[in-house]
Amino acid sequence: MADAKPSASGAAEGSLAEEFAVPSQVEELRGRMAEFAERHGVAGRRVVLITSGGTKVPLESRTVRFLDNFSSGRRGASSAEYFLDAGYAVIFLHRHRSLYPYTRLYSGINLLDALTAEPECARVVVDQSALPNIAAVLTRYQAVKAAGLLLPVEFSTLSDYLHLLKAAAQALSGIGSKAMFYLAAAVSDFYIPASEMPEHKIQSSNGPLQISMKMVPKMLSPLVRDWAPQAFIISFKLETDCSILLERARRALATYRHQAVVANVLDTRRGYVVVVTRHEQHELQLSDEDARHNVEIEERIVSNLAAAHHDFMLQG
């Protein structure tokens, strides 16, 4: 997220429903998120909203083609696990079919390559060498589920995402500074307004394609100022050019006045990030030894932010 003036975002907020189709289930989901936040808030638990995965931006209203952002959802899904380990309850607002906590560990594996039929016992069993550590992961997943600590909410399009983020902010407003927003989703900066979109599939016989896209309103501004003024809010900044990264992170922080930016470069994002706050910056880096022990950078990010959130709550 970057450089729009807060005033522009304020204007955009009012017109959200005009420019972006409202997903049909938004009321029900807002209710479920509010109930989740209240239940855990009452129990003294902190709640993090994690956004994860890329957004889909349709080019046609009966959509065949769309613009997308590179994101497997790996960072959001693994971070969810570390937040759960740190005692948070997690609302996981993620792109449909992006990586999911725990299950992500087996995402590259064909399920049918990992099973063995035992017809004599009418049983199908898991080949545990094909799904490493599966018994322990399954136990942890089931414990999280049984305790009601993870609420998954799905989006596909940019419109879904924007409306659900606003609904989540409203749902979390009741728990004040106990709420963290961890905005790891790769949200499109550009879109085509419904009014300018062709209904039918664009015909290639019409010749080369010219696409004009408007800028997506920066939701971080109304989120920080109006929707969740008491919450602890983290945005992410991914660049491919490391020379502009920190300057852009600082600029975002100055513009939106939220609590931290996790800055990272596409090529090195799994081993190095900088957590930039108003007065400090923390470099988090995995060593060769960490890599040998399969330590993930998200463990460090979550540990850093959970501590900062703790301090923030004491001040608030």
Added chain:
Amino acid sequence: MADAKPSASGAAEGSLAEEFAVPSQVEELRGRMAEFAERHGVAGRRVVLITSGGTKVPLESRTVRFLDNFSSGRRGASSAEYFLDAGYAVIFLHRHRSLYPYTRLYSGINLLDALTAEPECARVVVDQSALPNIAAVLTRYQAVKAAGLLLPVEFSTLSDYLHLLKAAAQALSGIGSKAMFYLAAAVSDFYIPASEMPEHKIQSSNGPLQISMKMVPKMLSPLVRDWAPQAFIISFKLETDCSILLERARRALATYRHQAVVANVLDTRRGYVVVVTRHEQHELQLSDEDARHNVEIEERIVSNLAAAHHDFMLQG
């Protein structure tokens, strides 16, 4: 695929490697496909190349954003199963992480919701009510795999797809009319040439986005004329507007002179298609009773085309 003149495609063929980055493994994959085709051809088996899923078109060379086509790969993956049932060997050229034969039946299910740990036996077993019919599907999958009847090849970008399609055509040239091309992938009609692509992530601070895309050369033309002149070639035409569908299918057939177009409309594609050949058209439609028995339209499409391929081989 649509309306470019064959001459334009002929020109494009020569410049394929100039405009579209060659995937690193193309030589190795061509060799594996050729070995596969030869082995099955010698055994008297027909071989179908199925393309499946959408293509990714990068907007930046270090890609954060890309244009994509709507396609889960469902049609390609289910068709592969019916071709295997009909005695074909299958090269499955599919988009990375799109639906896969057999496994597709469980794609909407979280693996961890379908497993039960039995710590006392150090075993993890499948809950067969969560994965319907899993024992039978697993048995079939393993039989196909053991017989070496399914060769998966993956692509992500449009460039990967174009080079691998050409490599597949070369690999299948040795078996003549025993080869079928079943081009179900949703291939982009537009792309940005490498020479016109920005290296780094497009900055939203530069304002609204204008994208100019060139037309992708129609590979169907060199495929039919030069790369696989003896093969039985099927293209697909998906439209959202049913009023132009059949005319476009007929025009494609007249332009490229291949054997059939499977024409379908986005909203009804799972229950109705028209197989258009030079002198006929066959409407294939699922009845309410078919739907009750979970019959899939791909079973009808494959049955129709396998019979037509048989006739084609007798004539050839």
